[in-house]
Amino acid sequence: MTTKVAAYPFQIQSFEQYKIVYEESIKYPEKFWATVATNFQWKKPWDKVLEWNFKEPKVEWFQGAELNITENCLDRHLEKLGDKPAIIWEPNNPNESIRTFTYTQLFQQVCLFAQVLQNNGVKKGDRVCIYMGMIPELTIAILACARIGAIHSVIFGGFSAQSIADRVNDAQSTFVITCDGAFRGGKDIALKAVIDEALNENQFVKKIIVYSRTKISVSMKNGRDVWWDNEMKIATDQFKKKETNYFPAATMDAEDPLFILYTSGSTGKPKGVVHTCAGYMVWVTYTFVNVFQYQPKQIHFCTADIGWVTGHSYIIYGPLCAGATSLMFEGIPTWPNAGRFWDIIDKHQVNIFYTAPTAIRSLMGFGLEPLKEKNLSSLKILGTVGEPINEEAWHWYDENIGKKKCPIVDTWWQTETGGTMISNMAGITPSKPSWATLPMPGVELLLVDENGKEVSEKDEHGMLKGNLCIKSPWPGMLRTTYGDHERCRKNYFSTYENLYFTGDGALKDENGFFRITGRVDDVLNVSGHRIGTAEVENAINRHLGVVESAVVGYPHEIKGQGIYAFVVYNGNQLNEKETRNDIVLVVNKIIGSFAKPNKIQFVLGLPKTRSGKIMRRILRKIAMGEVENLGDISTLLEPSVVAAIAKGRI
Numbered sequence: 314m315t316t317k318v319a320a321y322p323f324q325i326q327s328f329e330q331y332k333i334v335y336e337e338s339i340k341y342p343e344k345f346w347a348t349v350a351t352n353f354q355w356k357k358p359w360d361k362v363l364e365w366n367f368k369e370p371k372v373e374w375f376q377g378a379e380l381n382i383t384e385n386c387l388d389r390h391l392e393k394l395g396d397k398p399a400i401i402w403e404p405n406n407p408n409e410s411i412r413t414f415t416y417t418q419l420f421q422q423v424c425l426f427a428q429v430l431q432n433n434g435v436k437k438g439d440r441v442c443i444y445m446g447m448i449p450e451l452t453i454a455i456l457a458c459a460r461i462g463a464i465h466s467v468i469f470g471g472f473s474a475q476s477i478a479d480r481v482n483d484a485q486s487t488f489v490i491t492c493d494g495a496f497r498g499g500k501d502i503a504l505k506a507v508i509d510e511a512l513n514e515n516q517f518v519k520k521i522i523v524y525s526r527t528k529i530s531v532s533m534k535n536g537r538d539v540w541w542d543n544e545m546k547i548a549t550d551q552f553k554k555k556e557t558n559y560f561p562a563a564t565m566d567a568e569d570p571l572f573i574l575y576t577s578g579s580t581g582k583p584k585g586v587v588h589t590c591a592g593y594m595v596w597v598t599y600t601f602v603n604v605f606q607y608q609p610k611q612i613h614f615c616t617a618d619i620g621w622v623t624g625h626s627y628i629i630y631g632p633l634c635a636g637a638t639s640l641m642f643e644g645i646p647t648w649p650n651a652g653r654f655w656d657i658i659d660k661h662q663v664n665i666f667y668t669a670p671t672a673i674r675s676l677m678g679f680g681l682e683p684l685k686e687k688n689l690s691s692l693k694i695l696g697t698v699g700e701p702i703n704e705e706a707w708h709w710y711d712e713n714i715g716k717k718k719c720p721i722v723d724t725w726w727q728t729e730t731g732g733t734m735i736s737n738m739a740g741i742t743p744s745k746p747s748w749a750t751l752p753m754p755g756v757e758l759l760l761v762d763e764n765g766k767e768v769s770e771k772d773e774h775g776m777l778k779g780n781l782c783i784k785s786p787w788p789g790m791l792r793t794t795y796g797d798h799e800r801c802r803k804n805y806f807s808t809y810e811n812l813y814f815t816g817d818g819a820l821k822d823e824n825g826f827f828r829i830t831g832r833v834d835d836v837l838n839v840s841g842h843r844i845g846t847a848e849v850e851n852a853i854n855r856h857l858g859v860v861e862s863a864v865v866g867y868p869h870e871i872k873g874q875g876i877y878a879f880v881v882y883n884g885n886q887l888n889e890k891e892t893r894n895d896i897v898l899v900v901n902k903i904i905g906s907f908a909k910p911n912k913i914q915f916v917l918g919l920p921k922t923r924s925g926k927i928m929r930r931i932l933r934k935i936a937m938g939e940v941e942n943l944g945d946i947s948t949l950l951e952p953s954v955v956a957a958i959a960k961g962r963i
């Protein structure tokens with residue numbers, strides 16, 4: 314068996330090379346990934362590169378190897394890149410000072426905070442819930458967990474107390490790291506108060522470490538709650554006494570969990586997606602370097618929140634493993650005005666800018682005025698993630714931000730995939746507006762029909778259309794759902810035999826390019842946030858007057874999808890306006906305001922089959938305004954409800 318892979322560099326340099334590397338990566342995955350993995354620092358090399366079956370599923374990469382991801386993010390860069398900025402932090406308020414952490418400084422902070430964690434009793438394997446705003450201490454907390462081998466479970470700052478309680482309980486997190494509050498645009502958000510509410514009945518959280526960001530007063534429970542700054546002082550003194558600023562990195566097995574990140578699926582309960590140390594590290598770094606074609610000295614600005622997977626992979630782990638400078642922004646794109654992103658790009662001379670289509674569409678809505686006197690000439694590469702990008706937004710981005718000289722990478726991936734799966738590589742492989750295009754090396758895609766059979770019949774435009782599946786493992790894939798492996802199997806590996814099912818539909822053109830058309834399951838994508846319809850329904854149903862509800866998505870100009878709720882109400886007298894407000898409040902309380910319905914229609918009954926299943930297909934059509942063409946409704950229990958619902962459409 315011959316392989317040419319060893320001759321190819323870590324970073325692919327041309328389309329020709331991509332084609333060869335791709336082919337070899339599929340033919341000889343073990344050799345290919347072993348070659349890629351030589352670019353990292355291991356405490357002990359692997360015995361076997363890959364072992365897998367999708368039946369259980371069991372996937373293990375770099376079996377027997379030992380490492381610590383923070384040695385790859387920090388220690389190994391110190392000699393050559395010690396004085397290079399690792400993190401540049403732009404505060405919410407543009408008048409506040411920026412904060413920069415060189416690799417040496419970040420390393421020192423991570424070592425100190427690892428000591429703090431140890432002082433507070435955190436051990437390898439413990440789950441640590443992190444609920445903070447977008448400040449450098451969030452990155453420090455995450456890396457310090459990884460340094461001592463604790464499993465971090467970051468919860469997005471927009472989640473409510475109830476959602477936090479569910480996640481803390483599911484992961485059995487024994488430690489929490491939070492802030493007094495967070496600044497986001499014109500708002501101050503009280504994080505510690507939300508944590509207090511979430512942990513009201515909690516018995517097993519031992520310590521809460523609180524970083525003071527907004528200086529609002531918070532209640533601190535004696536013996537449980539401690540201040541970040543005090544703890545850091547104690548650790549600093551300990552280091553001084555020992556004349557060290559080093560905290561040894563825990564030795565992790567390649568397949569030890571690195572983190573849990575909760576995400577929505579089609580059932581009501583969020584799933585704790587588990588990523589492990591070695592495969593995730595190799596995957597996010599390899600994809601970062603290749604997709605963005607990162608060059609030394611470039612400044613990378615990913616606008617995602619670290620509460621979502623994009624922030625984990627492309628603000629923290631990918632860029633830092635690659636020795637890049639990662640810009641972290643605390644605020645929002647429209648505050649103090651809609652030119653904020655563009656100001657940040659000019660101020661910090663950003664080279665790579667990675668954002669979500671919903672942000673682009675919302676900024677498009679402000680016209681070209683906020684772009685006046687913005688230079689943007691530092692930009693080299695643009696990227697999008699999180700949802701399909703419509704052509705109009707793609708062209709606006711290309712013309713007004715990239716000035717037609719920056720390749721745009723449209724990166725398709727998921728919380729479960731750890732990093733980018735389908736994307737063009739900037740300036741190397743071809744792009745096509747609103748197409749994610751080609752798979753990364755090592756990613757074997759398949760489009761199947763409802764029965765799991767590979768689609769082979771082209772439509773009238775010469776395209777193949779089907780449900781997007783992945784045939785073989787890649788290093789960054791999820792390994793399990795926390796505490797419930799069967800759930801992982803059922804959710805991802807049971808729809809089609811021996812395939813990972815993404816939940817997305819896709820088209821494939823004559824060049825083999827892929828275009829993601831959106832979810833084919835009951836998951837919505839609202840402003841790039843994944844929300845399960847069942848979760849929203851469960852929340853709405855908690856309103857006392859609600860008998861039942863059905864939630865569907867509908868096209869929304871800025872958010873991509875909006876949430877349309879059909880609600881059967883039982884209250885004696887229905888004051889529609891008031892009840893709508895109440896329902897929105899309940900959803901805010903149970904999930905968070907980002908999941909609130911945009912439209913609520915009160916109905917007398919929902920269209921159901923004789924076996925009681927809600928016919929969402931019909932509701933989706935009504936929500937989209939296709940009331941004329943609802944298909945066959947004769948099999949419904951009560952076909953008459955449909956006309957009434959269609960008539961009352963909002």
Ligand code: WTA
Pocket residue numbers: 576621622623697698699700701702723724725726727728729749815816817829830831832838841842843
């Ligand atoms: C959607 C975000 C089209 C898709 C990284 C996927 C996309 C879900 C794209 C995962 C893209 C993500 N084009 N659709 N470039 N990127 N999606 O877990 O439906 O928050 O299944 O991960 O977002 O969302 P998640």
